[in-house]
Amino acid sequence: MQAGFAFSKLADRLASLATVAADDLHLLADMASTIAHLSSHQIILRHGDDATQCCLLLQGYLSWQDAESTDGQITSICVPGDIANLETLYRPRVSGNLIALGPTIVALVPHRFFHDLSTRSPAMSRALLLMLITDLAIQRNWTVNLGSRDALARVAHLLCEITMRLQNVGLARDFRLPSPFTQSDLAAACSISPVHANRTIQELRRCNLLQWQGKTMTITDWPALVRLARFDPAYLGIRPNYDDGPPSHLGPLTADVALA
């Protein structure tokens, strides 16, 4: 990924949340940023730091990990196009550690850029706000996931969410997603033990819902996975009429197929 196109996934993301004019999106081209390559489990922001930059994910996955809990509970996962610490624009102190799940590329963008952007473009300001609101909706959904689903449905739901969020920025359209994370990472995100995560994934494989070979996961039965997880993508806040967006459109962007 070239630095010049650092903002392309972000543009996809914002366009999926709100109607923004091409002129607005072009403002992103002015984005000054430092590109950083991270290795797996590297920490990029530490609990208690005061952030002065936004961390825009270009490639790979990032996760927020709770600093206190002994089991290293993961509280959220970022996909390309996400700004991991958007809220630090207004409250710089970060809580939890931001760590890379697998090899990852991020763009570090000074807070000032987004503050200026918000001032210059009301549409972009609104889109960023919707991004924050979506973060809230996703977090609320994680509460439901941990609270009311068993291990199998929990893992299935997480995979549905990641798949759909990737597809929203033009990735994994063929239901093949990079999976550089470990089973223990997945366990930490679903609040189950690594051993149980292993058995759960085996179960998903046994039911022919997915394959996980090396660093690539393939969802082989999307409708069944959606049904098992009782996954309803409405909470992701993607505009209903948004299917003109990302380029490589090989699969459907809805999960309605299997919701009876």
Place this chain on the structure above:
Amino acid sequence: MQAGFAFSKLADRLASLATVAADDLHLLADMASTIAHLSSHQIILRHGDDATQCCLLLQGYLSWQDAESTDGQITSICVPGDIANLETLYRPRVSGNLIALGPTIVALVPHRFFHDLSTRSPAMSRALLLMLITDLAIQRNWTVNLGSRDALARVAHLLCEITMRLQNVGLARDFRLPSPFTQSDLAAACSISPVHANRTIQELRRCNLLQWQGKTMTITDWPALVRLARFDPAYLGIRPNYDDGPPSHLGPLTADVALA
């Protein structure tokens, strides 16, 4: 509570999040609202509704309940001064049901008021944004609570959070809090069965951490409760130098006492 002072707890809340001038707070006096009295478990916003008003909680508790999960999972709890559906200012469609926990008084404020307020006062706009960001932080914390604490610590943590949020708007300064909710409500918020919630509360009582008689709960050993829950109020985003706020200041506003 008189309608004329509908905004007082909100003013406390906003002042605890950001520095706002008295002039800014006086803008709240223009707030036109409809006061509504709710009975226990009454639904005020339904999953799928499009909100045109913000629901400002004046007295009692509100909770968001997931619409899908069979066990009626509660995903968040509001205390007086909270705006339950702040995010609907920018994304009107509500997800989940907003229900009253016990008898409750709310002020329904048209979206327009807050949009105008944001335009007229940058400080208030910022305070509202911080309120939204705090909602996110709280939600993230619930993820940790469900994910990495056992039933006892989970209930303890929820009670710590509610206590501190009440104290932030001048309530429960003597660690006596209204508890009109049922044990089943508490169970739904902590994702445990009602039976287990009962046993957990008995355990808390047995350890002399709290009393729960009728509709009032008394925290009898706050430091021990904080320690048990490993509660750290930093995530609530209350300004460190904020102790000049609410009037009836009978108790300390920190939980540091017992964090070794």
Place this chain on the structure above:
DNA sequence: CGATCTGTTGACTGTTATCAACTCCGGTGG
């Protein structure tokens, strides 16, 4: 080519869910 991390399996344990019964309480109507 050995060290280390990840994945896999089996046996056992423990927390919590479920089921069922019973009590207590406040309200309601005869």
Place this chain on the structure above:
DNA sequence: CCACCGGAGTTGATAACAGTCAACAGATCG
């Protein structure tokens, strides 16, 4: 006034899901 009723709280017995421990296999990487 009392009988009844429904909801909330309480208790015990049993079951299920998931955690822990331990050992080994397989991959990856220096």
